[in-house]
Amino acid sequence: xTRRARMPDxxxxxxxxxxxxxxxxxxxxxxxxxxxxxxxxxxxxxSGAEGYDLDGTRVLALPNPTSPEEEDALVRAFLSxxxxxxxxxxxxxxxxxLLLSMEHCAHCQTCSEACHVFESSGRAEIYRxxxxxxxxxxxxxEYVKGGGLISAWQHGxxxxxxxxxxxxxxxxxxxxxxxxxxxxxxxxVDNGLIAHEIRKLFSQELGIAPKELHAAGSMLQLKSGxxxxxxxxxxxxxxxxIDEEMTEKTGLAAETPWDVEGADILLIHxxxxxxxxxxxxxxxxxxxxxxxxxxxxxSDIAGYDSVNYGLWYDDAQLARVALLHAEIxxxxxxxxxxxxxxxxxxxxxxxxADRLLTGDLRVPRESALTVLRDxxxxxxxxxxxxxxDFPVTLHDPCNMVRLMGVVEPQREILRRVxxxxxxxxxxxxxxxxxxxxxxxxxxxxHGFEDWRSDVAGRKKLQQILDAFSDCLxxxxxxxxxxxxxxxxxxxxxxLAHHGAWKQHRILYGGLAELIVNAMADVRPGxxxxxxx
Amino acid sequence: MPTVELNGKPYEVDENGFLAQPxxxxxxxxxxxxxxxxxxxxxxxxxxxxxxxxxxxxxxxIAPMVRKLCKETGNTLTHVYELFPSGPANGACKxxxxxxxxxxx
Numbered sequence: 335x336t337r338r339a340r341m342p343d344x345x346x347x348x349x350x351x352x353x354x355x356x357x358x359x360x361x362x363x364x365x366x367x368x369x370x371x372x373x374x375x376x377x378x379x380x381s382g383a384e385g386y387d388l389d390g391t392r393v394l395a396l397p398n399p400t401s402p403e404e405e406d407a408l409v410r411a412f413l414s415x416x417x418x419x420x421x422x423x424x425x426x427x428x429x430x431x432l433l434l435s436m437e438h439c440a441h442c443q444t445c446s447e448a449c450h451v452f453e454s455s456g457r458a459e460i461y462r463x464x465x466x467x468x469x470x471x472x473x474x475x476e477y478v479k480g481g482g483l484i485s486a487w488q489h490g491x492x493x494x495x496x497x498x499x500x501x502x503x504x505x506x507x508x509x510x511x512x513x514x515x516x517x518x519x520x521x522x523v524d525n526g527l528i529a530h531e532i533r534k535l536f537s538q539e540l541g542i543a544p545k546e547l548h549a550a551g552s553m554l555q556l557k558s559g560x561x562x563x564x565x566x567x568x569x570x571x572x573x574x575x576i577d578e579e580m581t582e583k584t585g586l587a588a589e590t591p592w593d594v595e596g597a598d599i600l601l602i603h604x605x606x607x608x609x610x611x612x613x614x615x616x617x618x619x620x621x622x623x624x625x626x627x628x629x630x631x632x633s634d635i636a637g638y639d640s641v642n643y644g645l646w647y648d649d650a651q652l653a654r655v656a657l658l659h660a661e662i663x664x665x666x667x668x669x670x671x672x673x674x675x676x677x678x679x680x681x682x683x684x685x686x687a688d689r690l691l692t693g694d695l696r697v698p699r700e701s702a703l704t705v706l707r708d709x710x711x712x713x714x715x716x717x718x719x720x721x722x723d724f725p726v727t728l729h730d731p732c733n734m735v736r737l738m739g740v741v742e743p744q745r746e747i748l749r750r751v752x753x754x755x756x757x758x759x760x761x762x763x764x765x766x767x768x769x770x771x772x773x774x775x776x777x778x779x780h781g782f783e784d785w786r787s788d789v790a791g792r793k794k795l796q797q798i799l800d801a802f803s804d805c806l807x808x809x810x811x812x813x814x815x816x817x818x819x820x821x822x823x824x825x826x827x828x829l830a831h832h833g834a835w836k837q838h839r840i841l842y843g844g845l846a847e848l849i850v851n852a853m854a855d856v857r858p859g860x861x862x863x864x865x866x
Numbered sequence: 867m868p869t870v871e872l873n874g875k876p877y878e879v880d881e882n883g884f885l886a887q888p889x890x891x892x893x894x895x896x897x898x899x900x901x902x903x904x905x906x907x908x909x910x911x912x913x914x915x916x917x918x919x920x921x922x923x924x925x926x927x928i929a930p931m932v933r934k935l936c937k938e939t940g941n942t943l944t945h946v947y948e949l950f951p952s953g954p955a956n957g958a959c960k961x962x963x964x965x966x967x968x969x970x971x
Contacts, residue, residue, distance in 0.1 A: 550968040562969030563928040578935065606970030610955070640971060676970070695926050748950055776970055780882030819970040829951075864943050866932070 337513070337688035339459045341490075344469055351387040352501070353458045360456055363796055365428040365806070367832035371746055387495040388504040389460065391781040393544045394536075396500050405496035408540070412476055412499045419531055420478045425782030427689055432531055434521045436474050439467065445499055445515035449767045451508060454792035462787075463515045463525040466505050469498070470528055503542055506532035510790060511646065512732040517763070530646070530772075537648040544647075546777045550650040551643040556658075558637035560605040561844045569638045569669065572608050573615070573631070580616040582858040583695055588619050593666065594630035600668040602677035603661065604819035605639035607844075611866070614675060617846035620856065621706065625714045625736040630666065637662040640679035641819075644770045645686065656687040659688045663697040670698040675844045677731035678772075679819035680738060687777060701734060701791050704816060706846065707743035711749055714739050716854040719751050724811050726752040726848065727801035729794070729825065730765035731818035739763065744817060758797040766818070770824020786824065786829035795828050798840065811863045817845040826866075835865050867957035882956070884966045891920070891963030899961045902913055912961070914939050914948055919954075919962040929959045929967050 339352040346352070385396050398686035399405040412479035418424035419432065445463045446452050452461045459465055468490075475481065475489040493496065516524035536542040545551075555561040560569065591597070601622070607614045622629045632638055634657040644651030660683075663671045673679045684699045691697075709715065723745050728748060734740045741762045748755040758765070766774075771792025774782075802812050814829075816822045825842045834840045840862060851860040867886045871946045875898060878886035883902050885891060896916055897908050901914050905912065924928040932954045936943055943954075950957030955967050 360910075546968065555970060560969060562967070562971060565927075568926050568928065572934070575931065575934055581936075602971050609929075609967075609969070610971040612931060612933050640967075776968075778966075823970055865947060866943055 340471055341492050344501050345493040345495050347497055349387055351390045352391040353454065353460050355785060355789060360788060360792065361454060365783035367834060368837060369831065370482055370833045370836065379493045386500045388501045391785045392504055393777050393782055394503055394505045394542055396503060396542065400497060408496055409494060409499055411540050411616060416473060418539065428527065428531060431524055431527055435528055436471055438521050439523045440521060443658050444521050445516050447824065448514045448518040450793035451510065453791055455789050460505065461508055467525045470532060471503060479480060493790055502532060502824060503536050505670035510767040510769065510774060512767035512771050513736060517736060519787045526722055533647040534649060538650060544777055547643045547647055547773050551654055552655060553638055554640065554641060555652060559635040559818060561641050561643065562605045562609055564605055565632040569605065569608060570633055576612045580620055583860060584620055584845060586624065586856060588623065590619050590819060591630045592633050596667050597630040598669045599627040599672045600663050600666055601631055601672050602640040603674035604641050604679060606819050607674065613847050614844040617850040618674065620708060621846060625709045632662050632666060634662045640673050640676050642682035643773060645678050645682040652682055652686065653690050653786065656683055656690055659683055660691050660695040668788040670700055672700050672702050674702050675817040675819065676822060681733040685738060701740055703734065703740050703743045704825060706849065707746050710747045717751055718854040719753050719852055721858055722752045722848055724813060725754045725756065725805050726801055726813045726815055727756055727758055727798065729768060729814060729816040729821055730761055731821050732767050732771055735765060736763045747849065751848055756801055758801045766797060768821040768824040769828065770792045770820050771781045775820045783827060787828050791824060791828040806838045810839065812840045814840060814842040815845055815848060816842055880966060883959050883964050884940055885963045888963050888965055895963060896961050903957045903961060911971065915946065915949065915958050916962045919958055919964065923964050929964055
């Protein structure tokens, strides 16, 4: 299919995708990576085309209606959800910005130039930020505002049928919700919010959401305590192992305090760190203990996992998890909650939850980046930056940086502990998403992992290669500092997909590890130059 | 759930090729799954990792920490990647018959 899909194509009844990524036709990378061979997933070969295809990949298990009546029922459910999105009682949280984004787009396309997915796809029309929004906007004017001839002339129309609804559901998951488009829009229209609201409609009204986010995500977290499936006994066992490792590695006695009432700080990590990158929570423990901070972790359900996947697709799920986090802090009577290196957890508990928490649930909440910055700047740690004498660049997680404006604290730290720190371009609030934003980093199957490495992450990969263009030789180890679990997972997959560790010795990791690696009282060599 | 044929036997797997019913796992199933990971012959080194992961899963219901896996089986992570090119989570856990690990891992 061509990259010039038109709006009516969304309603097409043939099974051909509207667009298919051709890796050879994507914008070139420099230097061109040599992708390593990968084992072929048998399931990918086995899964035939079902339903109405958007772009050859998919993240949702959509229903397969077999009769016009079944299709109508699904379209009616979609319309019912659409109505609710635009009513105050059902969507008091986001109604106002949604209405502004529906009513005021001037179709100037400034946003399209800011979107990494659109650009990196070779400007495929279906990934243009306004394409998705415009389909949705036409439905809004026709079915929520009443339509009519003048409306049709003014705003345009689009045929509403099940194929369009099915493709729109998938299309809501081709946007990272990074909101770079909203930042650049001269009017403040938020296409990221529109994609988010479409996801929400499908989850809250039709029960449709990626299983990684819902069934094996927020539901698993509410049931077991963590989206990783770690029950409280498992996390304590694992953290004890980390404490032993840290003691052995650093030469300083490491002990994680659990469920300490009245502690100054309740530290909540993304539990994925414990399993996949234990050196990160381990480094936090080393720093907090060395700085003499009063802190604790919680072994309550969800108390040891800051993730809140509801942020990406379902307000009710978001509220359930945010309330658990706040209740644990109230129960322990801590002075504040500190969120570890996890971007979406920052947004959900530090920003969005402000609209949910009342009374004594309004526990003060802070980013780990500012806490770490204060410790480093205070002089409480003896630091030897010479131990970090390798090239380091910094990725700005969208939720912490563009959304919250936490720009300088992590840089103040890096300038003190990393003599070869260099910026990506652009950076700070103008950064590009890693391509894993809004949960993509943990979503896979049906070729989606290729899509997010080839398309969604392409811009970030080029930024990383550019930041290290003076030192790409394998004789120089390099470090991409990504202080967010989701970004870290995506950057891992991105570097592996394009062979950047093997070809250029580019490794990735968090921020706390760089601090510990520079601590003079710690045995040298905290950061291990081994692919993980 | 799609069905794949491995060494002439049908298996129900998820869209990432992980076994749909982890309890049907045995050594023969592991050897069949290994073919999907580009492993032509399971060696003793493969089995040590797979058995550790399997035992841990049966005890705790999840995959072990990668670091624990390395330490307790005496492997470097680099060597785990040599044995299972897709890595411990996507390669070794698949061969050990676990469902795909969940959460931000």
